[in-house]
Amino acid sequence: MRIGGRHYRTIFLHEDGWSVQVIDQTLLPFVFELRRLASVEAIAHAISAMTVRGAPLIGVTAAYGLALAVRAAPDDQSLRHAHRLLAATRPTAVNLRWALDRMLAAVAPHPPSERCERAYAEAAAMADEDASHCAAIGRHGLALVEAAARRAGSRPVSILTHCNAGWLACVDWGTALAPVYAAHDAGIPVHVYVDETRPRNQGASLTLFELTAHGVPCTLVTDNAGGHLMQRGAVDLCLVGSDRTTRRGDVANKIGTYLKALAARDNGVPFHVALPGASIDWTLEDGAAIPIENRSEREVTHVTGRGVGGDVIEVVIAPEGTRAANPAFDVTPARLVTSLVTERGIAHASEAGLVALYPEHAKQAGLRPAETAS
Amino acid sequence: MRIGGRHYRTIFLHEDGWSVQVIDQTLLPFVFELRRLASVEAIAHAISAMTVRGAPLIGVTAAYGLALAVRAAPDDQSLRHAHRLLAATRPTAVNLRWALDRMLAAVAPHPPSERCERAYAEAAAMADEDASHCAAIGRHGLALVEAAARRAGSRPVSILTHCNAGWLACVDWGTALAPVYAAHDAGIPVHVYVDETRPRNQGASLTLFELTAHGVPCTLVTDNAGGHLMQRGAVDLCLVGSDRTTRRGDVANKIGTYLKALAARDNGVPFHVALPGASIDWTLEDGAAIPIENRSEREVTHVTGRGVGGDVIEVVIAPEGTRAANPAFDVTPARLVTSLVTERGIAHASEAGLVALYPEHAKQAGLRPAETAS
Numbered sequence: 001m002r003i004g005g006r007h008y009r010t011i012f013l014h015e016d017g018w019s020v021q022v023i024d025q026t027l028l029p030f031v032f033e034l035r036r037l038a039s040v041e042a043i044a045h046a047i048s049a050m051t052v053r054g055a056p057l058i059g060v061t062a063a064y065g066l067a068l069a070v071r072a073a074p075d076d077q078s079l080r081h082a083h084r085l086l087a088a089t090r091p092t093a094v095n096l097r098w099a100l101d102r103m104l105a106a107v108a109p110h111p112p113s114e115r116c117e118r119a120y121a122e123a124a125a126m127a128d129e130d131a132s133h134c135a136a137i138g139r140h141g142l143a144l145v146e147a148a149a150r151r152a153g154s155r156p157v158s159i160l161t162h163c164n165a166g167w168l169a170c171v172d173w174g175t176a177l178a179p180v181y182a183a184h185d186a187g188i189p190v191h192v193y194v195d196e197t198r199p200r201n202q203g204a205s206l207t208l209f210e211l212t213a214h215g216v217p218c219t220l221v222t223d224n225a226g227g228h229l230m231q232r233g234a235v236d237l238c239l240v241g242s243d244r245t246t247r248r249g250d251v252a253n254k255i256g257t258y259l260k261a262l263a264a265r266d267n268g269v270p271f272h273v274a275l276p277g278a279s280i281d282w283t284l285e286d287g288a289a290i291p292i293e294n295r296s297e298r299e300v301t302h303v304t305g306r307g308v309g310g311d312v313i314e315v316v317i318a319p320e321g322t323r324a325a326n327p328a329f330d331v332t333p334a335r336l337v338t339s340l341v342t343e344r345g346i347a348h349a350s351e352a353g354l355v356a357l358y359p360e361h362a363k364q365a366g367l368r369p370a371e372t373a374s
Numbered sequence: 375m376r377i378g379g380r381h382y383r384t385i386f387l388h389e390d391g392w393s394v395q396v397i398d399q400t401l402l403p404f405v406f407e408l409r410r411l412a413s414v415e416a417i418a419h420a421i422s423a424m425t426v427r428g429a430p431l432i433g434v435t436a437a438y439g440l441a442l443a444v445r446a447a448p449d450d451q452s453l454r455h456a457h458r459l460l461a462a463t464r465p466t467a468v469n470l471r472w473a474l475d476r477m478l479a480a481v482a483p484h485p486p487s488e489r490c491e492r493a494y495a496e497a498a499a500m501a502d503e504d505a506s507h508c509a510a511i512g513r514h515g516l517a518l519v520e521a522a523a524r525r526a527g528s529r530p531v532s533i534l535t536h537c538n539a540g541w542l543a544c545v546d547w548g549t550a551l552a553p554v555y556a557a558h559d560a561g562i563p564v565h566v567y568v569d570e571t572r573p574r575n576q577g578a579s580l581t582l583f584e585l586t587a588h589g590v591p592c593t594l595v596t597d598n599a600g601g602h603l604m605q606r607g608a609v610d611l612c613l614v615g616s617d618r619t620t621r622r623g624d625v626a627n628k629i630g631t632y633l634k635a636l637a638a639r640d641n642g643v644p645f646h647v648a649l650p651g652a653s654i655d656w657t658l659e660d661g662a663a664i665p666i667e668n669r670s671e672r673e674v675t676h677v678t679g680r681g682v683g684g685d686v687i688e689v690v691i692a693p694e695g696t697r698a699a700n701p702a703f704d705v706t707p708a709r710l711v712t713s714l715v716t717e718r719g720i721a722h723a724s725e726a727g728l729v730a731l732y733p734e735h736a737k738q739a740g741l742r743p744a745e746t747a748s
Contacts, residue, residue: 029693193699196674196691198572198596204675204692212693220674220698222572223597224630228666228704231632256598258605262636292602300570300594301578303677305689315679315689317570318578319403319586324594325567330602 001167003032003213009171010057011064011127018071018120020064022052025168029209030306040069040082047089047096050200054169055243055279056134059095060127062086066103067119074112079104091291092252092329094244094281099126127171133276133343134173141179141239141274141341142186148236148270149188156189156217158236160226163197163254164206165241165274175274176239177210179341184216192218193229197254199299199326223256227263238264239341242275247361249334249349250287251275255327261336273332273349274341280354282364287331300324375541377406377587383545384431385438385501392445392494394438396426399542403583404680414443414456421463421470424574428543429617429653430508433469434501436460440477441493448486453478465665466626466703468618468655473500501545507650507717508547515553515613515648515715516560522610522644523562530563530591532610534600537571537628538580539615539648549648550613551584553715558590566592567603571628573673573700597630601637612638613715616649621735623708623723624661625649629701635710647706647723648715654728656738661705674698 001008014021019038026049027033035051037043043065046052052061069082083100090096106122107115148157165176173181183190192211197203204220211218221229229235238260244252251257251273264271284290301324307313318324337349347353355362375382385396393412400423401407409425411417417439420426426435443456457474464470480496481489522531539550547555557564566585571577578594585592595603603609612634618626625631625647638645658664675698681687692698711723721727729736 196572198570198598201691204696208696209693212695218697220692220696222629222674222700224572224628224633224704225699225701227632227636228629228701229699231662231705254598255596255602258601259598259633259637262601262640263633266636288605300596303679303689303691305677305691307681307687307689313681313689315677315681315687317575317677317679318594319583321586322578322582322594323592325599325603326596327599327602330598331605 001172001210001213009127009131010052010168011060011171020068022046022061023168024051025053025206026051027312029205030312038068039072040065040085043068044085044089047086053202054164055093055095055241056130056170056175056276058090058093059099059278060123060130060171062096063099063103063123063126066100066107067116067123070107070115070119074115076108079108090293092243092293093279095278098278102126130170130276131172134170134175134178136343137175137274137276137341138173138178138182140345141272142182143346144237144270144272144339144341145179145183145188145190152236156191157183158191158193158234160193160195160229160235160238160260161207162195162203162240162257162260164202164210166207166210168206168210169241175241175276177207178274179239180216181214184214190216192216193226193235194218194220195223195226195256195260196220197256198223201303226260230263230267230269235269237270237272239272239274242273242279243329244290245273245275245280245340246284246287246290247280247282247354248285248351249337249340249354251332251337252287252290252292252329253332255330258330258332261332265336270338271336272339272341273337276343277358280358282361287333290331292330293328295326295328297324297326300326375546375584375587383501383505384426384542385434385545394442396420396435397542398425399427399580400425401686403579404686412442413446414439414459417442418459418463421460427576428538429467429469429615430504430544430549430650432464432467433473433652434497434504434545436470437473437477437497437500440474440481441490441497444481444489444493448489450482453482464667466617466667467653469652472652476500504544504650505546508544508549508552510717511549511648511650511715512547512552512556514719515646516556517720518611518644518646518713518715519553519557519562519564526610530565531557532565532567532608534567534569534603534609534612534634535581536569536577536614536631536634538576538584540581540584542580542584543615549615549650551581552648553613554590555588558588564590566590567600567609568592568594569597569600569630569634570594571630572597575677576628600634604637604641604643609643611644611646613646613648616647616653617703618664619647619649619654619714620658620661620664621654621656621728622659622725623711623714623728625706625711626661626664626666626703627706629704632704632706635706639710644712645710646713646715647711650717651732654732656735661707664705666704667702669700669702671698671700674700
């Protein structure tokens with residue numbers, strides 16, 4: 001993505017060749033600032049404090065965290081410590097565990113003297129792969145937007161999205177927003193309704209920032225508004241991301257996604273979920289088994305924004321002594337998902353649909369490949 | 375309701391005997407301050423700026439607005455002007471029109487010299503009636519909470535509510551919260567999940583304030599969280615208010631209500647709507663015909679709260695130049711409503727159900743009273 005005429009990924013090596021640069025997403029949309037992360041502890045903090053967030057980006061950032069740990073000390077104990085530290089940062093996104101396991105598999109079999117080079121090479125490969133997977137999600141998802149454009153006739157295609165599943169959630173392009181960028185770049189007029197996405201407002205702060213920077217027309221709405229917009233025919237399709245998808249197609253995504261999926265079903269609006277294969281948890285059938293992260297009460301009782309003086313500040317919106325609950329994700333059952341848009345193509349939200357695209361997981365899913373065509 | 379040991383209604387006559395005192399609800403929960411309103415223009419502004427809000431309270435406030443207009447000039451032109459001015463303040467709540475028409479009917483037939491006294495008497499009667507209707511809603515709704523308490527066994531009954539349909543939305547007691555107060559006062563342990571209710575956060579600011587002042591245990595959640603809570607079995611029943619109910623039982627209420635009703639249906643959670651008869655629009659069948667107020671973009675892009683210095687301030691949460699859409703209400707179709715709790719009892723959300731309780735409207739609803747028992 002281009003910011004101020006320069007191409008950026010959300011994570012890249014510092015010019016020193018070993019430390020990591022990320023965009024500090026807690027300051028957006030008001031300040032665009034890079035953060036240099038030079039230790040596994042700094043990486044772990046950046047993930048848990050949401051300096052970086054979004055399932056794919058969390059995975060790649062954790063991979064670099066392991067590389068930094070190996071650079072500091074390449075022994076087995078250091079690897080194990082880094083794996084444990086990083087895995088504990090966020091419980092819901094499965095990419096995190098997937099990325100750490102992949103790094104371990106790439107690094108651990110080699111003698112300590114070779115591990116540092118292997119680790120950086122694997123992390124870089126994962127970053128490149130995430131960018132190319134997201135580009136592929138964009139190409140496959142474009143067909144869904146094109147179909148909606150044919151139904152829409154001369155008016156722009158109206159897309160509703162929740163939270164941020166754009167390039168800021170990934171290394172580049174994004175998942176849910178990749179088809180939006182692909183359609184916009186292909187000359188299809190699109191308009192995006194952006195849920196503000198309380199409590200952390202990633203829609204208002206990140207998705208609006210991204211879409212506006214790319215020139216895509218968009219309108220901010222409260223999380224409460226989407227049902228009404230769908231009732232009144234103002235939404236052609238919903239496109240969201242996923243933090244973890246079970247092998248049967250249940251989708252854990254930012255809290256509130258389930259409510260939009262219910263409204264889409266009630267109003268006959270297609271509800272598509274875009275995700276890289278790395279966020280499929282082949283070990284789980286039922287979304288109810290996905291651990292849901294509970295974050296701090298303060299995220300609910302306080303809101304961050306820019307004050308009249310221009311500084312980014314916090315205000316409290318509830319009476320003193322207020323107790324809050326803050327589940328960060330919910331699970332949308334596969335029955336409410338129209339399709340899963342992956343880097344390999346578009347799948348029906350079911351075990352058969354997913355295994356057809358990922359036959360290497362057929363055994364894990366307990367299906368024979370022959371069954372997957374049904 | 376008691377605030378700091380003193381009993382308050384949300385609207386009452388000033389000690390001068392003619393001007394009106396209201397609680398400035400834009401300052402809550404941080405500041406409890408009364409506003410004196412001494413002209414119809416001041417009343418109209420207080421309604422449109424949401425110094426007072428909530429369908430029942432809007433109706434009674436408008437009634438006093440007409441009384442102030444009559445006091446200033448009791449002629450027909452003054453009456454018509456006041457009616458037009460007040461009716462234009464908020465388009466969705468039907469109580470407003472109902473209250474103004476009732477005031478006109480009570481005042482207009484009398485000679486100008488008698489109108490002032492008639493107007494104040496009618497407004498006072500409407501205020502008393504609203505308080506007694508809300509108390510009756512509490513008594514009828516108590517049965518629903520009692521039933522949930524029997525199912526809940528030894529744990530507290532968990533109730534989810536959206537926006538503020540408490541005493542601050544009415545003259546006293548509230549609609550949706552009246553059964554909660556009745557249950558709490560009857561010794562039934564209850565706990566309320568309070569939707570923050572973006573964009574104006576009436577849940578976080580008003581409902582939490584009310585419940586806490588009354589000693590009812592409550593937890594603030596984002597508007598996004600309710601679906602997840604219901605999926606996990608954390609909600610025994612939903613209780614919300616209504617700004618306008620069609621004669622077939624479709625309910626216009628604060629934006630986002632529809633999403634919670636969908637989640638309740640999907641999870642087998644009872645979804646009850648509490649309303650005084652005055653908010654039933656007997657002229658409308660279909661909720662899609664209810665005019666939905668669109669409010670300012672600024673309510674979405676800006677959030678009001680208390681800063682670290684203690685002052686109540688605004689912060690902006692979106693990038694400069696953001697466009698926002700701000701529909702203030704949505705319509706929950708009758709099929710998603712378990713029951714309508716009124717001052718006359720509990721009705722099925724249907725024309726037959728409502729006419730059974732309000733037989734005087736049978737003709738208007740196009741039903742013979744005999745049909746209403748079916």
